[in-house]
Amino acid sequence: MNLAINIDELREARISLTGKVGLVPTMGYLHEGHLSLIRQAKAECEHVILTIFVNPTQFGANEDLSKYPRDMERDLALVKPLGVDLVWTPSAEIMYPTGYQTWVEVEAVSYPLEGANRPGHFKGVATVVAKLFNVTQPDKAYFGQKDAQQVAVIRRMAVDLNFPLDVVVCPTVREADGLAMSSRNKYLEGEYRKAAGVLFKALSAAKLLYEGGERSGEVLKGKMKEVLANEPLAELQYVSCADYDTLKELAIVKGKTLLSMAVLIGKTRLIDNFVLG
Amino acid sequence: MNLAINIDELREARISLTGKVGLVPTMGYLHEGHLSLIRQAKAECEHVILTIFVNPTQFGANEDLSKYPRDMERDLALVKPLGVDLVWTPSAEIMYPTGYQTWVEVEAVSYPLEGANRPGHFKGVATVVAKLFNVTQPDKAYFGQKDAQQVAVIRRMAVDLNFPLDVVVCPTVREADGLAMSSRNKYLEGEYRKAAGVLFKALSAAKLLYEGGERSGEVLKGKMKEVLANEPLAELQYVSCADYDTLKELAIVKGKTLLSMAVLIGKTRLIDNFVLG
Secondary structure (H helix, E strand, O other), X not given: XXXXXXXXXXXXXXXXXXXXXXXXXXXXXXXXXXXXXXXXXXXXXXXXXXXXXXXXXXXXXXXXXXXXXXXXXHHHHHHHHHOOOEEEOOOXXXXXXXXXXXXXXXXXXXXXXXXXXXXXXXXXXXXXXXXXXXXXXXXXXXXXXXOHHHHHHHHHHHHHOOOOOEEEEEOOOEOOOOOEOOHHHHHOOHHHHXXXXXXXXXXXXXXXXXXXXXXXXXXXXXXXXXXXXXXXXXXXXXXXXXXXXXXXXXXXXXXXEEEEEEEEEOOEEEEEEEEEO | OEEEOOHHHHHHHHHOOOOOEEEEEEOOXXXXXXXXXXXXXXXXXXXXEEEEOOOHHHOOOOOOOOOOOOOHHHHHHHHHHHOOOEEEOOOHHHHOOOOOOEEEEEOHHHOOHHHHHOOOHHHHHHHHHHHHHHHHOOOEEEEEOOXXXXXXXXXXXXXXXXXXXXXXXEOOOEOOOOOEOOHHHHHOOHHHHHHOOHHHHHHHHHHHHHXXXXXXXXXXXXXXXXXXXXXXOEEEEEEEEEEOOOXXXXXXXXXXXXXXXXXXXXXXXXXXXXXXX
C-alpha cells in the first residue's frame, strides 16, 4: 500500500497503476460504510485509490470542521487488509494553496434539503471532487447512498462537465438498529445513541405505506414526521419526498424516488434516506 | 482527418490517438492565429485535436452570438493540410443539454478588464474549456496570447482544479500594420480597418517608453491613451498595466507585466496586449 501526500507523489504513483482504477474519496475516520465502498471498488477495478481529506471548503462557518473526528493511524490499519493500492492524504495547503480561486457549482440539485441548510456546502463538495477526479484520474468513483444529495450533485457534475468516469453509488451500511453508519455517530452517547434509531424507523414506516400502495408525497412525509415526533430527543430539520435525480419535491410519487430527512439528536445532526421505485 | 460531432464519436476516435495529444480549442472562422496554434501543437505532440464550437455561454445578452462569423467548410479546408487528426464540432445541444446546471468560476483574475466589461464571460469560458479538457483529455492545450485574460483565467483554472495537462500560450499573430488577427476583424471595413491599427501603435509607443526605462504604470497607460486619442474612430474602453498572472494593476512595473486595452472601432470591439518583462 503506497502512501502519497503531495500531488506530484500521487501522480508519480498513479502512472504505474495500469488497468481500471477505482477511486474512493473519503474524509477519513473510516467505518464499515467506507470499507464497503473499498470492497466494491476492489471487486470492479484492478486498482483502488483511497483519498482521506477533511475538506475545509464544504464546512460552514458554524460547522464542526475543527472537531471533525480524525484518526489516520486507525484508518490506515483498517484499509491495509483490503488491498488498497494507493492512499492519498493531502493537506489543506496542498489542495487550496495561496491564490486558490476556482469553484465548481452545480445549481438546481444543490439548492434544496442539505443545500438549503448548509449554504456553500455543495460548492465545496463539487470543487474538491473535481480536483480529486483530475488528480487521481479514476475509471470509476465510489460514493455512498447515505449522502443522497451529495451523490445527486456529483452525478450531475460528472455528466455536465463530461468527466471520463462512472460514478458508482453503493448502498448505505447500517448498525443493527438501522442507524446509518457515519463518522458523526461518534458524537452519540447513551440515550442519544438509542434515540438515533428513530430515523430508520421513520423511513421504514413511510416505506411500508409506499409498499402498501400509498403514492402521496404529503402522506409519506406525514408518516415520517409522525414517527419522529414520538422521539423526544429528535428535532426535525426537514423531511423530503423527491425525485431521485432532480430532488424536486413530489406531490405524487412516480419513478425512482428519494425519501430523506435531517434530524438533530441533541447537538448531532444526522441525515438518512431510502430510495423507492 | 477524422470528424466528430457527438461526444461518443469523439471519445471513440480519441482512444486510437496514442502518444501526446495537443488540443486547439477554437470558435471557428479560423485565421492565421489559429493556424499558428495548430502548427505549434503539431510540432510538440503526436496528435492534434481541433475543436470548433461557438460557445453560447460566454456571450452576453447584448453581444454578437447570432452574428458571430461561421464558415465550417472554409475552416475544414484550411486545417486539412496541417495534419489535424481529429476535428470536433459539437452543437450547443450536445454541450448544454436540457437540465445542464454546472459552472466553473475562476474568481479574482476574472473580475477586472474584460470581466468587468463582459459579465459572465469568463464563467462561460472556464466552463466550456473544462468540458473540452474532460472530453478530449489532451496532454497540452494551446491558446493565443491575444486573449490575455482568457489565458490567465484558463491557466489559473488548470492549476486550481489540477487538470493533468499543460496550458501552452502562443504569440499573437498580426497583420502587416500590427492589427492582431481576430475573427471579429471581418467586421472592419475601409477607414475602420485602417483606424484599427491604432491599438498596435498605442501598445508599441508604451513599450518604447518601457524599454527606455519607464516603470510607472500611470505613465505607460497615459501614453497608450494619448495615442488612442489621436484616432477619431477609436473609442477607449480601458487601458491596463497589470501583473501578468494576477491582472492586478501595477503602480510600478516589476516582473512579467501585461499592457492591455479594449477599444471600440465603430461598432467593433477590439482587444490587444503586449507582454513586458
